[in-house]
Amino acid sequence: MTYVVTEPCITVKDHACVDVCPVDCFYEGKDQILIHPDECIDCGACEPECPVTAIFAADAVPEKWAAFTEKNAAPFKAGEALPKSQKRADWEAEKEREGTPANQYYKDFPKQG
Numbered sequence: 245m246t247y248v249v250t251e252p253c254i255t256v257k258d259h260a261c262v263d264v265c266p267v268d269c270f271y272e273g274k275d276q277i278l279i280h281p282d283e284c285i286d287c288g289a290c291e292p293e294c295p296v297t298a299i300f301a302a303d304a305v306p307e308k309w310a311a312f313t314e315k316n317a318a319p320f321k322a323g324e325a326l327p328k329s330q331k332r333a334d335w336e337a338e339k340e341r342e343g344t345p346a347n348q349y350y351k352d353f354p355k356q357g
């Protein structure tokens with residue numbers, strides 16, 4: 245099994261989950277953070293850390309977000325070399341700096357409403 249990141253991460257992506265993962269298996273997807281399904285050891289530590297309840301065990305993903313299981317796995321199956329996710333403090337610091345991936349992310353995916 246694995247854990248899966250779902251829709252609520254999009255526009256939030258605060259990297260809180262990254263700080264607690266013992267195997268560093270979070271990666272930077274374009275619109276959300278992703279869990280590498282072959283590296284995740286199913287410890288469950290990340291799930292309660294997410295402020296928007298985006299993380300679920302694969303067998304508990306809500307039906308409306310079922311497609312996210314494949315969305316998390318697809319880049320890795322395709323052999324894409326996605327960047328590893330930074331710890332939260334590094335991401336937060338980078339947000340403030342023009343031209344960084346973190347700064348660009350919140351321009352590309354602004355919070356709605």
Ligand code: SF4
Pocket residue numbers: 247264265266267268269270279283284285286287288289290291
């Ligand atoms: S369940 Fe554990 S190993 Fe898997 S992504 Fe979350 S913190 Fe990392």
Ligand code: SF4
Pocket residue numbers: 249252253254256257258259260261262277293294295296297298299
């Ligand atoms: S804690 Fe939740 S919202 Fe933040 S990056 Fe991880 S999955 Fe996304």
